[in-house]
Amino acid sequence: MSKGPVLFLFLILGLAGNAQPSRIILAVFAHPDDETTIAPVLAKYGEYNQVYVLIATDGRFGVTDHAGIDAGDSLVKIRNQELACSCRKLGINKPIQLGLPDQLGSPEGMGAYFSHLATLKKELAKVITDLKPDVVVTFGPDADSGHPDHRLVGIVTTEVLLKDKWPANLSLYYFSWTKQQADKFPEWNLNYTHQTHLNTKISFLEKHEEMSYEAIRCYQSQYSEEELDRWIGRERADPLNVLYFREFATSKEIREDF
Numbered sequence: 001m002s003k004g005p006v007l008f009l010f011l012i013l014g015l016a017g018n019a020q021p022s023r024i025i026l027a028v029f030a031h032p033d034d035e036t037t038i039a040p041v042l043a044k045y046g047e048y049n050q051v052y053v054l055i056a057t058d059g060r061f062g063v064t065d066h067a068g069i070d071a072g073d074s075l076v077k078i079r080n081q082e083l084a085c086s087c088r089k090l091g092i093n094k095p096i097q098l099g100l101p102d103q104l105g106s107p108e109g110m111g112a113y114f115s116h117l118a119t120l121k122k123e124l125a126k127v128i129t130d131l132k133p134d135v136v137v138t139f140g141p142d143a144d145s146g147h148p149d150h151r152l153v154g155i156v157t158t159e160v161l162l163k164d165k166w167p168a169n170l171s172l173y174y175f176s177w178t179k180q181q182a183d184k185f186p187e188w189n190l191n192y193t194h195q196t197h198l199n200t201k202i203s204f205l206e207k208h209e210e211m212s213y214e215a216i217r218c219y220q221s222q223y224s225e226e227e228l229d230r231w232i233g234r235e236r237a238d239p240l241n242v243l244y245f246r247e248f249a250t251s252k253e254i255r256e257d258f
């Protein structure tokens with residue numbers, strides 16, 4: 001058989017499992033475990049696309065009572081393993097880690113902060129240039145819990161992308177909880193966006209949700225067994241397997257008045 005029919009057959013088989021051709025999806029977050037916010041969606045897209053998670057900080061200050069691990073290098077090592085475990089369970093590529101300190105070194109003063117901020121911008125721009133993603137997902141202004149690192153990473157990702165003209169294929173999405181979703185976890189005091197501002201609704205299957213639970217269970221240093229069970233139990237009890245995003249869009253039309 002010549003190569004033509006074989007290639008055609010592969011194309012048909014490939015498209016049969018997925019309505020869209022394979023795309024490159026880059027999710028940019030602050031801490032190892034932030035990707036759990038959209039884990040079922042990452043698992044879903046990981047089946048037929050190249051999905052990458054970029055984590056800006058090394059999570060060295062993520063100390064918890066139940067784990068009893070001191071802040072610093074030993075915690076960083078464990079959190080790196082947990083992040084790698086999470087990406088494996090979600091069926092996506094190995095994580096991209098910039099390894100910057102939590103809070104971008106701001107406790108050391110503004111000099112340290114601006115220096116790490118410059119590294120974040122440079123490294124993020126390099127990853128975007130190299131990967132050429134079709135889709136970039138990050139935190140919007142509500143930023144999950146509103147942690148300053150979450151907000152910073154969302155804003156800096158937007159800033160880096162806005163510095164250049166975008167290739168025609170590129171889209172930027174902000175992840176947000178709805179009020180109903182945030183209310184599932186009152187103890188976390190999650191932020192939310194009104195549903196009228198969320199223009200992208202992505203559903204996922206039970207199997208993707210199960211993969212997300214496996215990923216969540218990687219984070220033993222961050223959550224006790226009891227917390228993990230409660231978290232997963234509440235997600236299981238939620239029949240709506242949907243996450244919401246807002247596409248960042250600018251008008252092409254130049255206006256001369258507000």
Ligand SMILES: [Zn+2]
Pocket residue numbers: 030031033034147150
């Ligand atoms: Zn976080």
